[in-house]
Amino acid sequence: MKIHEYQAKEMFAAYGIPVDQSIICRSVEDAVKAYEQLDVRKVIVKAQVHTGGRGKAGGVKLANGEAELRRHAAAILGMDIKGFPVDRILVGQAVHIDKEYYVSYAIDRRSKSAILMLSREGGMEIEEVAHTTPEKIHKFVIDPSIGVPDYLAREAAFTLFDDIASVRRAAVIFQKLYKLFVESDASLAEINPLVLTQEGEIMAIDAKMTFDDNALYRHPKIAALNEPTEEEKKEQSAKDKGFSYVQLVGEIGCMVNGAGLAMATMDMIRLYGGHPANFLDIGGSSNPTKVIEAMKLLLDDKHVKVVLINIFGGITRCDDVASGLLEALRQIKTEVPIVIRLTGTNEKEGRALLQGTRLHVAETMGEATQQAVTLSEQSPDAKNHTL
Amino acid sequence: MSILIDKTSRLIVQGITGRDGRFHASRMKAYGTHVVGGTSPGKGGELADGIPVFNTVREAVWKTAADTSVIFVPAPLAKDAMMEAADAGIKLVVCITEGVPTLDVVEAYSYIRRKGAHLIGPNCPGLISPGRSLVGIMPTMIFREGSTGVISRSGTLTYEVVYNLTEKGLGQSTAVGVGGDPVVGLYYRELLEMFENDPGTDAIALIGEIGGDAEERAAEYIRDHVTKPVTAFIAGQQAPPGKQMGHAGAIISSGSGTAAEKIAAFEAVGVPVAREPGQIPELLRSRR
Numbered sequence: 001m002k003i004h005e006y007q008a009k010e011m012f013a014a015y016g017i018p019v020d021q022s023i024i025c026r027s028v029e030d031a032v033k034a035y036e037q038l039d040v041r042k043v044i045v046k047a048q049v050h051t052g053g054r055g056k057a058g059g060v061k062l063a064n065g066e067a068e069l070r071r072h073a074a075a076i077l078g079m080d081i082k083g084f085p086v087d088r089i090l091v092g093q094a095v096h097i098d099k100e101y102y103v104s105y106a107i108d109r110r111s112k113s114a115i116l117m118l119s120r121e122g123g124m125e126i127e128e129v130a131h132t133t134p135e136k137i138h139k140f141v142i143d144p145s146i147g148v149p150d151y152l153a154r155e156a157a158f159t160l161f162d163d164i165a166s167v168r169r170a171a172v173i174f175q176k177l178y179k180l181f182v183e184s185d186a187s188l189a190e191i192n193p194l195v196l197t198q199e200g201e202i203m204a205i206d207a208k209m210t211f212d213d214n215a216l217y218r219h220p221k222i223a224a225l226n227e228p229t230e231e232e233k234k235e236q237s238a239k240d241k242g243f244s245y246v247q248l249v250g251e252i253g254c255m256v257n258g259a260g261l262a263m264a265t266m267d268m269i270r271l272y273g274g275h276p277a278n279f280l281d282i283g284g285s286s287n288p289t290k291v292i293e294a295m296k297l298l299l300d301d302k303h304v305k306v307v308l309i310n311i312f313g314g315i316t317r318c319d320d321v322a323s324g325l326l327e328a329l330r331q332i333k334t335e336v337p338i339v340i341r342l343t344g345t346n347e348k349e350g351r352a353l354l355q356g357t358r359l360h361v362a363e364t365m366g367e368a369t370q371q372a373v374t375l376s377e378q379s380p381d382a383k384n385h386t387l
Numbered sequence: 388m389s390i391l392i393d394k395t396s397r398l399i400v401q402g403i404t405g406r407d408g409r410f411h412a413s414r415m416k417a418y419g420t421h422v423v424g425g426t427s428p429g430k431g432g433e434l435a436d437g438i439p440v441f442n443t444v445r446e447a448v449w450k451t452a453a454d455t456s457v458i459f460v461p462a463p464l465a466k467d468a469m470m471e472a473a474d475a476g477i478k479l480v481v482c483i484t485e486g487v488p489t490l491d492v493v494e495a496y497s498y499i500r501r502k503g504a505h506l507i508g509p510n511c512p513g514l515i516s517p518g519r520s521l522v523g524i525m526p527t528m529i530f531r532e533g534s535t536g537v538i539s540r541s542g543t544l545t546y547e548v549v550y551n552l553t554e555k556g557l558g559q560s561t562a563v564g565v566g567g568d569p570v571v572g573l574y575y576r577e578l579l580e581m582f583e584n585d586p587g588t589d590a591i592a593l594i595g596e597i598g599g600d601a602e603e604r605a606a607e608y609i610r611d612h613v614t615k616p617v618t619a620f621i622a623g624q625q626a627p628p629g630k631q632m633g634h635a636g637a638i639i640s641s642g643s644g645t646a647a648e649k650i651a652a653f654e655a656v657g658v659p660v661a662r663e664p665g666q667i668p669e670l671l672r673s674r675r
Contacts, residue, residue, distance in 0.1 A: 107489055109599040109636070112496050112570045127641040144494045145501075185488055187569075214462065214635065215488035244633035248625070259567060259633025260541020260596055263622035267646075268663055270625050279626070281633040312543040312550070314526030315414075343550060345528055365547070366665055 001211045003225045004048040006090045008189075008207035015180045017173055017191075018203040022092030024048070031073035034091040035066060042094035045072045049084040050227070052125075057081045062094060084229070095205055100193035101160050102126055103174065105181040107188075108141065114181065116140040116148070116174065118159050122193035148178040161196075169202045170194075184222060185215030241293050242283050250275025251305040251376050253298035253336075255291075257282055257312060265310045268365060274373035277304045291328035299334055305379035308372040309340040310365060318342045318350025326353065337375045341368035388587025389516030389561040390536070390578070391479060391505070392455060396520045399453040399477075400425040401444065401460055401468045403435045407483075408459035411524050412438055415457075418521040423451035444475040457513060457522050458482040465509055466491035473502040480572075481522050482508035489635075492570045499572070506572025510635070512542040512564035523564065533558015535671065536582035538575060539594035540567055540634070544622055547664045548594055555668035560588040567634025569598070575605035583613050590616045590671050593658075595649055597623035598637045602649035610656040616674035619653045620661045621646045 006024045013019055023034035035043060047059030054060055059081050063069035069091070079086045100122030108115035118138045121129045130137055138159040142148060148156075153171035161167045173194070181189040190208040197203065216223040228236055231247060238245035244259060248266070252274050256262035259281045266276040278301065282294050298304055311321050321342060329338070339360040342350045354361045360375070362368035398415065402408040403425025413436045416422040424439050424447040431442035441447040444456065456472040458465060458481065465487040472480045473495075480499055487509045499506045507514060513523010518532040529546055531553045539545040545564055552559065560582070565574055575593065582588045591613070595602040602621065609617050624646040626632045628639040639645050650660045659674070661667045 107493070107569055109569050109601065110604070113493050114490070127643075144490075144497050182490060185490055187489060212489045214486045215490070217463070218488075244631075246627070246630045246632060248627065256543075258541065258543025258546075259637060260539070260544030260594070260622050261547055263596060263626060263632050263637070264544055264547070264620075264664060266625040267622060271662060276625055279630075279632055312546050314529070314543065314546050315524065344546065345526055364665060366663060 001213055001216060001223070001226050002050045003209055003211070003222070004050070004088070005046065005207050006048055006088070007225055008209040009204070011180060011184065011209065012177075012204055012207050015176045017176050017180070018201065019207065020092050020095050020203055020205045022090050025073070025089050025091055026087065028070055028073045028077065031069060031089060031091050032066065035069050038091070038093050040093050041065065043069060044092050044094050045069065045076055046090045046092070047076050047079060047081060047086040048088040048090055049081045049086055051082045051084050054081050059086065092205075095195060095203070096198040097195045097205075098198045099196040101195070102129070102192045103177065103194045104188060104190035104192070105142075105178055105186070111141045113144060114142040114178070116142060116156055116178070118156055120160055122195070126192065142178065147182070148175050150175075166196065166202060173202065184209070185212045185219060186210065187212045238280075238297060242290065243294060243297070244279070244281040245297060246279040247301065248276050248278050249303070250277045251303050251379070252372050253277045253280075253301060253304035253307045254310065255280050255282055255294050255298060255307065256310045261310065261312060265308065265365070265369070268369045269308070269373065272369045272373045274369070274376055277301055288324045288327035291324055292331055295328060295332050295334070299332070299336060304336065306372045306376040307336055307338045308368060309338065310368060311340075311342050313342060313344035313347065313350065315345075317346040318344055319346045319353060322350040322353040326357065329357075329359070339368050339372045339375065341365060388585050389519055390581040390585050390588070391514060391561060391563070392516050392520040392522050394519045396455045396522070397421050397423045397451060397453045398455045398457060398522055399423060399444065399447045399451065400438070401456055401458045401472065403427055403438065403440055403459070404430050404433070405459055409435050411457075411459065412436060414527075415521050418527050420520045420522065423453050444471045444477065448475045448477065453477065455479045455522060456481065458484055458509075460484060462486040462488070466495045469495035469506065470498050473499040473504045478504050480504055480506050481511070481513050482506065483511060483513055483524060484508070485510045487568070489568065489570050492568065496570065496572060507563065508566040508571055510568045511566035511571065512545065514561060514563040515559075516561045517559050525562070525564070529553055530562065531558035533560065534587055534589045535559050536578075536585070536588040536591040537562035537594070538578045538582075538591065539564050540596050540636070541594060541622065544594055544664065548592060548620065548667055551665050552592065552668055555672075557668050557671060560585060567636050569636040575601055576608050579605060579608055579613055579617075583615060588615065590618070590674070592667055592671060593617055593619045595619060595621045596634070596637050597621075597626050597632065597639050597646050597649075598634075598644045600644065603652040606652040606656045606658060609658055616671065617658050618661060618667055618670040618674070619658050620664055620667060621649045
């Protein structure tokens with residue numbers, strides 16, 4: 001789960017990490033009030049959106065004087081950055097930057113631990129730095145049993161700063177950021193850039209945090225900051241029903257049990273020349289209610305011309321899956337052709353139950369996919385989808 | 388032969404009085420696994436399908452000489468359960484539980500390693516050495532004894548692949564589902580090494596998916612250390628960037644972790660990559 005810069009900065013401040021002075025605004029009038037409150041001539045106006053690259057999109061502007069502030073605030077509020085409408089801007093005191101640095105904690109799959117990443121190339125896209133000049137990124141693997149002791153924080157700070165006064169100040173920031181990272185179950189806590197000001201201060205002038213969805217249950221205050229997009233709302237409502245759902249742009253709706261098999265099914269549709277309309281993992285059980293809900297979800301997408309059901313019956317036997325499906329289909333009236341492939345325990349019994357119904361029954365994944373693709377091409381109003 | 392578990396493995400089931408724990412304890416026992424005990428704090432002294440229940444893992448290990456544990460407790464309790472097992476001297480901890488917070492796994496994993504034990508999972512189907520032992524939730528009837536090692540990040544996709552292997556007469560030495568989360572225990576590298584050293588394994592099927600760079604590193608490891616033929620399959624070529632595809636770990640972030648990169652990495656070191664799961668048996672056969 002993502003939060004906005006201003007929300008992350010509030011968390012930083014609560015943990016004693018120095019941040020620039022800034023005020024969140026929802027209107028031009030708010031921005032003018034904030035400007036007066038900040039009582040400085042130069043301010044920076046930043047769009048608050050859950051996506052990167054807002055600077056390039058024109059969502060970050062320096063304003064010199066109230067007139068310019070009004071102009072920028074009005075322009076940025078109401079902008080659309082990569083599909084995210086801007087309804088809030090952060091107005092902050094412009095800082096006299098001497099140097100910019102990159103600092104983050106993230107989860108490292110390789111070392112199976114948190115990792116502190118630092119670079120003197122602050123303010124840039126860190127992936128870009130990692131790609132072109134990986135030697136400019138310093139990494140410290142954090143042992144969870146000791147966290148970030150003083151020596152480690154100092155060692156990390158020496159990779160960015162040469163004078164001991166700055167090292168000491170930065171080291172404390174790294175320790176506080178780690179505390180925040182762990183205590184909030186973050187998956188990323190990033191300061192880009194951390195700046196050294198011309199006055200010799202070290203502070204975060206941007207803040208980015210994302211959180212582990214699996215841990216939100218123990219952080220209700222963070223969970224309350226969730227602002228799902230329309231797409232995410234649909235995915236969330238699917239999740240509440242026990243599904244994993246991701247919308248795509250094709251015409252073959254798929255319903256699969258298991259995430260890996262669901263991905264493999266999407267890939268196979270493409271391999272056979274079709275386009276998957278979604279990723280849908282309905283999980284382990286196959287009770288009729290679940291299948292009905294899943295069918296509704298698929299048929300809700302008007303691009304869907306064919307439904308492909310791919311079920312591997314493991315512990316749940318195929319004949320039970322088949323009865324569940326038949327029950328579900330009795331309750332849902334649809335003209336959309338349905339191809340079903342059932343494999344695993346009691347597959348023959350399962351397939352026998354489905355014979356003589358309007359379902360297209362296939363034996364292998366390849367056969368089922370081929371049938372679904374052919375049916376989607378025959379569908380009268382099949383559209384050409386470009387991916 | 389097999390890796391990690393065999394006929395001598397002595398298993399306890401943590402969370403044996405819960406719905407899933409009880410159900411799978413019975414299945415594992417029926418398959419022939421030595422399920423020597425289970426734990427459920429406060430229910431010590433009871434029996435679950437004839438299996439003795441203990442209050443603590445330490446007591447269970449003391450009384451039964453268990454060396455392996457499988458965990459079915461709810462996600463908020465999983466970290467504690469994993470650490471309890473390692474602290475009691477369990478050597479292989481298998482965590483089936485889905486939805487465990489990542490930092491909990493980080494902490495538990497570090498502790499388990501310090502205790503000299505291995506972790507598999509969480510969010511995994513467990514493992515099976517067909518005909519010998521099942522530690523997990525896999526559907527046993529699709530497996531056959533044989534000499535193909537299987538390593539996978541997925542559940543039903545593994546079953547799909549195994550089903551195809553068995554159909555084509557390729558039985559399995561051991562099949563391990565490593566789990567779909569970003570941080571899990573044993574992974575490709577360690578398991579490839581175990582299969583390489585296992586005289587009962589003569590070929591390996593590796594089933595990967597998008598997210599992270601473990602497949603790329605596995606390819607390097609295979610190039611340098613694995614002499615047995617390996618065939619791979621990668622799920623998620625059609626996955627859009629930035630979206631979690633069911634598994635918490637299956638996500639393309641900042642353009643990396645794509646299926647194309649992983650497939651290229653395997654092909655570069657001479658590991659054939661199946662275009663569909665059904666192709667794996669013939670690719671394995673052609674290289675034996």
